[in-house]
Amino acid sequence: MTALETTLDPRDPAYLEGRSATLQLLAELEAVLDQARGGGGEKWVTRHHARGKLLPRERIEMLLDQDSPFLELAPAAARGSEYPPGASVVTGVGVVEGVECVVIANDPTVDGGAVNPYTAEKIRRAARIGSVNRLPLINLVESVGESKPGGGIARELSRLTADRVPTVCVIFGVTTGDAAYLPALSDYTIMVRGHAKVLTIHPQPVRGTANGHAGVDVRATPVVPAGPAGPADQLAEDERDGLRLARQCVRRLNWRKHGPLPRTAYPLPPRYDAEDLLTLAAAEPAAFEPREVLARILDDSDFDEFKPGSTATTLVAGWGELHGYPVGVLATPSAVCSAAEAQKAVHFLHLANATATPLLFLRHVGTLPGEDSEAPDARHDAPLVHAVAKSAVPHLVLSVGTAACDLVDRPDEPRFQFSWPAAGRTPADDGVIDPRDTRTVLGLCLSAVHSAAVEGAGHVGVFRP
Incomplete structure (x- = not known):
């Protein structure tokens, strides 16, 4: 067992400056999240409640097991665009009757739950997470269709059937378009x-629709009525009864995880305070020390470094546990790998696949001082990119800082991909998180990926000279 040590000093002015910078970014993010939680605004929320209906997050809260966590995905989607923050839909992973499920809930107070390109992408990503991680999918639907082209949702969700992932659909109101x-x-x-x-x-x-935007006329006679002649398997008396019946469906799935349980039933927490991650989140690539992050998220701050004495000093790799689950870690703050670093990373990826160990990529990729046209040849990255693409174990990605390039991109998407505030949102990102929540978020992700079998690809590339 190798316990990590820290060199951070809370009395250092740089420590306080970094903390302050991250807290400012978090305050800006929280303002956007408040907008998303507010739906279409007080007027439309009040009108919705007056009809005896629940908001999407209220529906999700009643659906999930009491006091269980909900890992919301991309809550600030559409931030800075012409569309409302949150993209008129709530998606995430939560526990229903002891089963981890993906939940998708339209927000009918935002333009009637209309689907825009961000909504479509958010729903497709949630469906993909359900498919690759073998998580049952629950749709809480009340949507007036598309406000602009962004369809393909039904096509994406239909693929879950081929993967034998159960789907439950609860219709709460008028529903049109792909939905x-x-x-x-x-x-x-x-x-x-x-x-x-x-x-x-x-x-x-x-x-005359919600928020004064153009919408769709939902006063037409339904083609498929909600009744015995319609497609409903069960009729609920009200929304709460509908959520009860959805929980009943999940209970009868007899669902079992295919992946192994945590190796440690009662893991020890990290030895260092997660508050320090606020300072680490503001570090530049040259000053970033991944071991300081690992000391604050891994169980007991225990990390067995891989090839610690090699010449590949920039790239850090090693083994640990997070909430009892074994995990391999691969971290680099450099935009370009040297030949030694690429060889080290490929060897590590091979071992992770040979032992069916999920991988966490800590990504803080920028340009280090002195890196220019004479920097290590980018062609050395090719074996690493090839090995990452062939790797079959679950990949989790955490972007902790600015990213000029990404050596952990894959032909498909990582199982989960989150960012710290300084990194911002990247393509296929599942959301920006508070650095202090990193251990919890990654623990929920590791639990979710173990719903499917965890298997490696065996040999992933050449790693010997």
Whole structure:
């Protein structure tokens, strides 16, 4: 056992400056998240409640097991765009009847839950997470369809059936566009009596919808009514009853994880305070020390470094546990790998696949001082990129700083990918998180990926001279 040590000094002015900078970024993020949680605004939220209906996060809270965590995905999606923050949908991973599930819930207070390109991408990503991690999918649907082209949602969700991942669909209100096909694509369909109406046509835009934006006319007669003649497997008396029936469906799945349980049942927490991660999140590439991060997220701050005496000093690799789950860590603050570093990383990837150990990539990729045209040849990265692409174990990615390039990109997506505030949002990113929540977020991700079998690819590349 190798316990990591720290060199951070809370009395150092640089420590306080870094902490302050990260807290400022978090305050800006929190303001955007408050907008997303506010839905379409007080007027539309009040009107929605007056109809006896629940908001999407209220529906999710009633669906999940009491006091269980909910890992929300991309809560600030569409930030800075022409569309409302949150993209009129809530997605995430939560526990229902002891089963980890992906949950998708439309927000009908935002333009009637209309689907825009960010909404479509967010839903597709959630469906992909459910598929690759073998997590049942629960759709809480109330959506008036597309506000602009961004479809393909039904097509993406239909692939879950081929992967034998169960899907549950609860229809709470008027539903049109791609969402109208979800009842037929789902294994279990529940409709709320008197409210659920499914329109399989695309109505024309009219004025006067939520927030004053152009929307769709939902006053047409439903093609598929919510009743015995419709596609519902069960009819709920109200929204709460619909959520109860959804929980009942999950309980009857007899679902079991295919991956192993945590190796350590009662893991020890890190030896160092997670508050220090606020300072580390503001570090430049040249000053970034991945071991300081690992000391604050790994169980008992225990990290067995791989080839610590090699000449590949910039790239850090090694083994540890996080919430009892074995994990391999690969971290680099440099934009370009040397031949020795690429060889070290490929060897490490081979061992992780040989032992079926999930991998955490700590990504803080910028340009170090002195790196210019005479920097190590980027062609040395090719074996590493090849090895990453062939790696079959679950990949988790944490972007801790600015990223000029990304050596952990894969033909498919990582199982989960999060960023710290200074890194911002990157393509296929599942959200910006508070650095202090890193251990919790990664623990939830590791638990989720073990719903599927954890298997390696064996040999992934050449790692010997």
